Amino acid sequence: MNTLDQQTALEQAARKRIKDSHALDSDAERLAHFYRGWASSYDLDVGRDGYCGPIIVAELAGAVQAAYLVRPRAATAILDAGCGTGLVGVELERLGFRMIDGIDLSEEMADMARQTRVYRDVQGDVDLNGPLSDYSSASYDITVCCGAFTLGHVQPSGLRELARVTRPKGFIIASTRKSYAEAASFEDEVRCLQNMGILIPAQRLNDGRYTAEEDAHYWIFRVAENASASKKEWP
Numbered sequence: 001m002n003t004l005d006q007q008t009a010l011e012q013a014a015r016k017r018i019k020d021s022h023a024l025d026s027d028a029e030r031l032a033h034f035y036r037g038w039a040s041s042y043d044l045d046v047g048r049d050g051y052c053g054p055i056i057v058a059e060l061a062g063a064v065q066a067a068y069l070v071r072p073r074a075a076t077a078i079l080d081a082g083c084g085t086g087l088v089g090v091e092l093e094r095l096g097f098r099m100i101d102g103i104d105l106s107e108e109m110a111d112m113a114r115q116t117r118v119y120r121d122v123q124g125d126v127d128l129n130g131p132l133s134d135y136s137s138a139s140y141d142i143t144v145c146c147g148a149f150t151l152g153h154v155q156p157s158g159l160r161e162l163a164r165v166t167r168p169k170g171f172i173i174a175s176t177r178k179s180y181a182e183a184a185s186f187e188d189e190v191r192c193l194q195n196m197g198i199l200i201p202a203q204r205l206n207d208g209r210y211t212a213e214e215d216a217h218y219w220i221f222r223v224a225e226n227a228s229a230s231k232k233e234w235p
Contacts, residue, residue, distance in 0.1 A: 011049070014044070014045035017041075018211075021038070021150075022152040024152040026129055026152060026155055028130075032106055032125075035105070039111075039112055040108075046211075049213065051210070053210050054087035054088040054146050054147075057091075057146040057175055059095070061142050061171075064220060065142065071141065073096040075099060076097060076142060077139065077140045078092060078100045078101070078143070079103065079162075080092070080102040080113075081128060082105075082148030082153075083103060083110065083113045084106075085113055085116075086122075089102055089113060089116060090118055093116075100120055101140075102119045102122040103126040105124070105126060107124030109124070128158045132161045132164070132165055140166050140167065141170045142166070142170060143166045144172075147175065149175065149180055149181075150180050151177065151180050151183060156186045156189035159186075159189055162174075163198050163223055168226070171223070172199070173218070173219070175216045177214055179214060197224050197226060197227065198227050200223075200224055202220045202221060202222045203219075204220070
């Protein structure tokens with residue numbers, strides 16, 4: 001097998017693993033098991049697939065901080081929800097953010113993120129489809145979520161807990177694969193939270209670059225100033 005054939009085979013294998021991860025039905029046990037075996041090769045695989053979501057999400061966080069937040073970048077508290085191996089955290093640190101916490105379902109992926117040494121704290125075994133019980137309300141200025149709102153992973157309802165842990169007038173920045181946005185009724189959840197007075201959609205970048213095979217939408221939400229009162233009405 002020549003070098004080009006080897007490269008093609010590696011790219012095809014990487015894309016198969018990525019697609020296999022989309023068929024796990026948001027089942028925490030299956031996802032944790034899958035990523036346990038994938039953690040060591042994850043960065044290489046997504047790199048072969050042209051994954052540029054982390055750079056875009058981090059740059060959007062930088063733009064939001066510069067445009068709206070009084071606190072200097074190094075003092076802006078950020079939660080990287082679904083941090084994986086730390087790809088977003090590395091980009092955030094490059095832009096001058098220093099107070100970055102990460103959470104992920106996979107302990108093995110979280111350990112890879114710790115090894116980047118750009119996070120203040122990283123917790124594994126955190127299911128974004130459930131309550132973030134270890135995290136207080138209004139803890140973060142910005143919450144970023146890149147890659148988790150993907151088929152087979154985090155359901156749209158996970159957006160509610162991200163809003164809870166983000167302070168009023170803070171921001172949530174999230175990517176959604178196009179296939180996910182169309183199949184998972186993400187916009188219905190956004191409208192629901194908007195009608196409840198929790199989130200204010202501030203910007204949406206449609207059909208942005210994400211991987212070699214698929215584009216994504218990038219969302220910027222602002223948590224409403226009176227969101228704390230509105231959250232008491234949540235079911």
